[in-house]
Amino acid sequence: MSRLEELIQELCPNGVEYISLDEVIDYEQPTKYIVKSTDYDNSFETPVLTAGQAFVLGYTDEEFGIYNASKSNPVIIFDDFTTSFHWVDFNFKVKSSAMKILKLKPKAENIASFRYLYYAMKNIRYSPANHARQWIRKYSKFCIPLPSLPVQQEIVRILDTFTELTTELNAELDARKKQYEYYRDLLLNPDNKFFTRAIFDVTKQR
Structure with a gap:
């Protein structure tokens, strides 16, 4: 029996309670964190984020x-229109006000792991039907299972x-792909000397 199974058997013998997200998660409007200039440069220090797929804009x-x-004070940035979201544990600014900054309510610290809530949100299957703000009226009302804190952890x-x-696996795959592309271009490029010499030698043998 795994450690998780043992904890569930010990601490949740009668099942778990379900709560809505707004019972344990608070939100902040991002207005005062919006970047003023979009003249981004990789040499600058502070990332500008979007809750969409791009995440770091510059x-x-x-x-x-x-x-x-920070690691000890993380937040979730939530796109208020698409419901896309990201875990953030570093300083940042944002591109627009079309998001919410989510954090654990102080009163929920003894019953909920913020990281667990993040994973629970990942399991919510919902696609907005219209272009409207989602967190307050819809998304925060979704219910998730909330087992005891040791089980969440x-x-x-x-x-x-x-x-x-x-x-780590994705990084390894990316490295292997770059390695493959390098050798493919090196070995099969008609303009490189190795390829030209090899063609000449084969022709001479014939």
Whole structure:
């Protein structure tokens, strides 16, 4: 029996409670963190984020209106129209006001793991039907299972481990792809000397 199964059997023998997200998650409007200039440069320090697929749009040198997130004080940025979201544990600014900055309610710290809530949100299957703000009226009302805190923490440990392994695997695959493309171009490019010499030698043998 796994550690998770043991914890569930011990701490959740009668099942688990379901709660709505707005019972444990608070939100902040991002207005004061919006970047003023879009003249981004990779040499600048502060990332400018969007809750959409792009995530990091660029880097700014603006020194004011920075949201101070960290490993010990993470947030979730939530696209209020598409419901896309990202975990953020570093300082940032944002591109627009079309998002919410989500964080754990102080009163929920003894019953909920913020990282667990993030993973639980990943399991919500919902696609907005219209172009309207989603968090307050719709998304925050979704209910998720909330087992005891030790069970949440074990679930987080397992999922974080797989996330780390997946990241390492993707990095390895990217490296192998670049290596393959390098040697493909080196060996099959008609303009390189190696290829030309090899063709000449084969022709001479005939």
